[in-house]
Amino acid sequence: MTKTAAIKKKTTGYKSAMLGDNILLTLFTLPAVVLVFIFSYLPMGGLVLAFKDYTYSGGIFGSKWVGFKNFQYFFRSLDAWRITRNTLGYGILFLAVGTICALTVALLLYEVKSRRAVKFYQTALTLPRFISWVIVSYITYIFLSPTQGLLNSAITAVGGQRVNWFNNPKYWPVILTIVTIWKSVGLDSIMYYAALMGLDAEMFEAAQIDGANRFQQAWRISLPSLRPTITILCILALGNIFRGDFGLFYQIPRDVGVLYPATDIIDTYLYRGLQSGFIGPTAAVGLFQSFVGMIAVLGANAVVRKISPESSLI
Numbered sequence: 509m510t511k512t513a514a515i516k517k518k519t520t521g522y523k524s525a526m527l528g529d530n531i532l533l534t535l536f537t538l539p540a541v542v543l544v545f546i547f548s549y550l551p552m553g554g555l556v557l558a559f560k561d562y563t564y565s566g567g568i569f570g571s572k573w574v575g576f577k578n579f580q581y582f583f584r585s586l587d588a589w590r591i592t593r594n595t596l597g598y599g600i601l602f603l604a605v606g607t608i609c610a611l612t613v614a615l616l617l618y619e620v621k622s623r624r625a626v627k628f629y630q631t632a633l634t635l636p637r638f639i640s641w642v643i644v645s646y647i648t649y650i651f652l653s654p655t656q657g658l659l660n661s662a663i664t665a666v667g668g669q670r671v672n673w674f675n676n677p678k679y680w681p682v683i684l685t686i687v688t689i690w691k692s693v694g695l696d697s698i699m700y701y702a703a704l705m706g707l708d709a710e711m712f713e714a715a716q717i718d719g720a721n722r723f724q725q726a727w728r729i730s731l732p733s734l735r736p737t738i739t740i741l742c743i744l745a746l747g748n749i750f751r752g753d754f755g756l757f758y759q760i761p762r763d764v765g766v767l768y769p770a771t772d773i774i775d776t777y778l779y780r781g782l783q784s785g786f787i788g789p790t791a792a793v794g795l796f797q798s799f800v801g802m803i804a805v806l807g808a809n810a811v812v813r814k815i816s817p818e819s820s821l822i
Contacts, residue, residue, distance in 0.1 A: 557791035571788075578792035587777060595773040595797075598757075599749035601681070602688050607742065609693045611734070614700035615726050630701075633694030641755030648687060648760050677770035680761060684771070687760055688753070696741075703737045704730060739812055747805040750774065750797050 553568070558578055560571040582588055613633065620626050636644075651658045652673040660670045673679055707730070715725045752773040761771040774797050781790035 554791065555795055557787055558795045559792075560788055562787040562791075574788070578788045579796065581789050582793050582796070587772075590769060591772050591774050591777045594770070595750055595752050595775075598681075598684065598752060598773065601685060603742065603745050603749065605685055606689060606692060606696060607738065609689050610696035611700055611731070611738070613693055613697035614704060614734075615730060617697065617701050618704045618730070619722065630694065630698060633697065635694070636691045637695045639691070641753075641759040644687065644691065645759035645762065648683075649762070652683070674762065674764050675766055677767050680767055680770040684756060684760060688756060699741065700734055700737060703734055707733050743805060743808050743812060746808045747801050749804055750801045752776075754779065 557568060557571075559573060559575060560568075561574045561577075562568070562571045566572070617626055617629060620629065649657070652660075654660065654670065654672045654674065657673075659673075664670060671679075673683070711729050712725055715729060720728065752775050754775040757771055757773050757776050758779065761767045763776075764771075774793060778790050778794055778797075781793070
């Protein structure tokens, strides 16, 4: 047997052994792979609707091809600029404010020495993440109700005038940001807290000996150590920067038309398009949304790879 044949036989045997050792793990992943294939890859065939004048009689493959007319219809409409601006603006706002708040909470939790207290705080902060947007919308309405809302009651108690929150778009960027942070900061902070738990305690002890206070330790040790985690999570979040949370933007403003200038995003626009039966233009907008999200992730990762290769995804 030649040396090359021996190496090939050894490699084949090694691969067979690896497959045999991991056969159970492979079987465990099989249901997830099947579900992803069914619900994520098979529906991609419907992307052809973005280039067709869809009719129910013709179906997906029998409808007439119209090329890029559906895209032209969207970009020439009065809604294109509004929903694109809102989707991108809220995506950037939520990413920036959410990252800062999650880092702050993680740093504060790291300073808590009682394990029981940390578990309590983490549970209390994470609990809102699992509350339905429908329930959150009712909680929000308790505060913002024009007649009996808690905020208006507090305003009138100090001699102010009631505010009709559901008739003034200017307030809603702040309202939506507060609701988003309240619902997501707990779970987002856990990832940063887990990264902090992996830091070497001797670095903080050395900083204390040198006279560094808590703020200086966080600024000089904790935050620089979290930079790779922050970078990766931000790159992943950029993939959804053009994909807003439908529950947030539909349930919290209660789909009030007068608030559309501040609350209408691509996802709510797509929902109304499907309700109206505009299948082709709606599919075109959805494809545009996914394409821009992909470009955002690839672009951000390329920039990070040039600046700090160890912090990039690939």
